[in-house]
Amino acid sequence: MINIIKAFINKVLKGLFKKKKNIKLGLYGPPNGGKTTLANRICKDWLGEDMGAVSNVAHETREVQIKEQVNIKSKGKELTFNLVDTPGIATKIDYEDFIKSGLKEKQAKQRAKEATKGVIDSIKWLDEMDTVIIVLDATKDPYTQVNITIVGNLQARKIPVLIVANKSDLKKADVKKVQSAYPQYNVIGISAKYGNNIDKFYEGLFAIAG
Amino acid sequence: MVTLQFVPYHEIEDLGSARRVKKLIDIVKQNKIVLLQGRLKKEEETDLISIAMEEFGDKFKGIELAVINPKNNDATGLKKARNNFFRFLLGNRQGLTIIGPANIVTEIKKDPNKIELYTKEAKKRKKK
Numbered sequence: 529m530i531n532i533i534k535a536f537i538n539k540v541l542k543g544l545f546k547k548k549k550n551i552k553l554g555l556y557g558p559p560n561g562g563k564t565t566l567a568n569r570i571c572k573d574w575l576g577e578d579m580g581a582v583s584n585v586a587h588e589t590r591e592v593q594i595k596e597q598v599n600i601k602s603k604g605k606e607l608t609f610n611l612v613d614t615p616g617i618a619t620k621i622d623y624e625d626f627i628k629s630g631l632k633e634k635q636a637k638q639r640a641k642e643a644t645k646g647v648i649d650s651i652k653w654l655d656e657m658d659t660v661i662i663v664l665d666a667t668k669d670p671y672t673q674v675n676i677t678i679v680g681n682l683q684a685r686k687i688p689v690l691i692v693a694n695k696s697d698l699k700k701a702d703v704k705k706v707q708s709a710y711p712q713y714n715v716i717g718i719s720a721k722y723g724n725n726i727d728k729f730y731e732g733l734f735a736i737a738g
Numbered sequence: 739m740v741t742l743q744f745v746p747y748h749e750i751e752d753l754g755s756a757r758r759v760k761k762l763i764d765i766v767k768q769n770k771i772v773l774l775q776g777r778l779k780k781e782e783e784t785d786l787i788s789i790a791m792e793e794f795g796d797k798f799k800g801i802e803l804a805v806i807n808p809k810n811n812d813a814t815g816l817k818k819a820r821n822n823f824f825r826f827l828l829g830n831r832q833g834l835t836i837i838g839p840a841n842i843v844t845e846i847k848k849d850p851n852k853i854e855l856y857t858k859e860a861k862k863r864k865k866k
Contacts, residue, residue, distance in 0.1 A: 620802065621791075644791040645791075647787065648788050651785075651787065651788045652788075673804050673846075
């Protein structure tokens with residue numbers, strides 16, 4: 529009987545330990561918001577290497593990418609997580625948009641096909657996440673239905689969320705507009721590209737995941 | 739010509755999530771714009787996006803989606819309590835969901851007092 533109780537306690541403790549060790553931190557948002565740029569910033573800051581390729585053409589990330597065991601430190605605290613960079617979520621994809629961005633028709637059609645699969649995978653991965661950072665482009669309208677749907681879904685799943693208003697270095701950026709669109713969340717204006725306000729971002733991350 | 743199809747909430751009320759989403763996507767794939775009374779569950783909204791992407795092809799490029807959910811944030815006291823009571827009673831019947839095929843509807847703009855639907859034909863005419 530004692531052995532059974534011991535085994536049960538061990539199992540529970542192992543389960544807790546395993547869960548803590550494998551926190552999945554997802555980067556979500558519409559295409560071209562700067563998810564991979566932020567993933568690269570985090571990886572460069574703490575691992576000294578990039579995570580994925582970035583480009584001005586939308587849907588550059590078309591597969592879920594994972595960087596395991598990212599360990600970050602801030603104000604004496606430490607946090608270890610698996611960073612999951614997801615393809616941008618969109619309701620429509622048109623290969624002609626990629627042609628306008630300079631791709632050849634065949635490449636554009638292939639990219640569109642892969643991008644649709646990427647959107648499906650991003651949505652599938654929602655269930656796996658422990659904490660999510662929503663990366664929005666601060667130069668664009670924050671009230672789009674895709675943004676509202678992503679935020680609403682995470683809320684319904686009770687997943688802790690931090691919203692990042694990225695590209696704050698650009699003149700058109702309006703961080704306050706993003707903050708007023710999602711008043712129930714902590715919204716931090718950053719420039720993932722140049723690292724502006726990144727310390728505040730890490731503090732915010734500790735606040736929801738630490 | 740653009741066709742709008744109104745779907746009353748009772749038509750989807752008793753369907754499971756998968757069948758609800760399929761019903762709506764099937765209408766959109768006929769190049770019709772769906773005006774759904776009320777709104778889908780949050781998870782169904784993402785399912786709708788997923789299914790739209792699965793159906794992607796030469797003739798179907800996805801959807802434009804807009805959910806209008808009336809909220810009177812200025813209400814206080816008794817008025818607020820009354821609004822909350824009606825929201826509780828009506829549940830997902832409140833509001834309006836617009837789903838259009840992306841090859842016809844290019845953008846949906848929401849405003850507290852109006853909804854603007856931009857179609858490809860309108861854009862071409864504007865260019866002329």
